[in-house]
Amino acid sequence: MSLPLAKMPRAVIFDLDGTLVDSARDLHAAANVMLARLGRDRLELGQITKFVGNGIPKLVERCLTATGGSDGAVLDHALARFFDAYNAAPSAHTVPYPGVLASLDALAEAGCVLGVCTNKAEGPTVQILEALGMASKFSAVVGGDTLDAMKPDPAPLLLCLDRLNTPAADALFVGDSEIDAATARAAGLPFALFTRGYRKSPVESFETAFAFDEFSRLAPFVLGTTRAA
Numbered sequence: 001m002s003l004p005l006a007k008m009p010r011a012v013i014f015d016l017d018g019t020l021v022d023s024a025r026d027l028h029a030a031a032n033v034m035l036a037r038l039g040r041d042r043l044e045l046g047q048i049t050k051f052v053g054n055g056i057p058k059l060v061e062r063c064l065t066a067t068g069g070s071d072g073a074v075l076d077h078a079l080a081r082f083f084d085a086y087n088a089a090p091s092a093h094t095v096p097y098p099g100v101l102a103s104l105d106a107l108a109e110a111g112c113v114l115g116v117c118t119n120k121a122e123g124p125t126v127q128i129l130e131a132l133g134m135a136s137k138f139s140a141v142v143g144g145d146t147l148d149a150m151k152p153d154p155a156p157l158l159l160c161l162d163r164l165n166t167p168a169a170d171a172l173f174v175g176d177s178e179i180d181a182a183t184a185r186a187a188g189l190p191f192a193l194f195t196r197g198y199r200k201s202p203v204e205s206f207e208t209a210f211a212f213d214e215f216s217r218l219a220p221f222v223l224g225t226t227r228a229a
């Protein structure tokens, strides 16, 4: 389903993993370092990619469940090992999707304020945004450990809106997953789906204002110069 926006949003808030950046290879590398330290089997990139989206603690728990089981003590240890590896090089193989930087610039030039709302912890999120030359483009960054609650709870997205001084009705949330769609719905924002990220369900099952497979299509839609397909 596609619905044109009633008016140009003042704020555009983006998810990170699978939306602004393809980060799966660095998450995969850190997960396999963690698994090796625990004497567990490696996991494939495709498997780890399916575990992304509910935050790093959930990703680590899913890795443990897939390799022999997870209980509280091993989970804490595994999480620390994961962060040792991941925080040392969170952007070694992480790249923006094609057209992301130009799209952010086009939105900013048109007067939109930009934010990030991700379930990734704030530390590596900021490291990645800085390494990829994107940090200065965002006026607010909310991570998975900024509050006690994570997406799909609407609280992180509402905090991001608050930091951008923008009501939900005057904003758009752009994400790649079922979690992002549910978060936008709960927070009362229209949702745009980037279809080449890490979603698990078919595009048609999402309720979206807009679904796009190339970032060059986003700014024309937001600025109202293109009608939704």
Ligand SMILES: O=C(O)COP(=O)(O)O
Residues within 6 Å of the ligand: 015, 016, 017, 018, 051, 052, 053, 054, 055, 056, 059, 117, 118, 119, 120, 121, 144, 177
């Ligand atoms: O699961 C994560 O760590 C982050 O995922 P997100 O950027 O898609 O919210």
Ligand SMILES: [Mg+2]
Residues within 6 Å of the ligand: 015, 016, 017, 018, 019, 053, 175, 176, 177, 197, 198
């Ligand atoms: Mg995502």
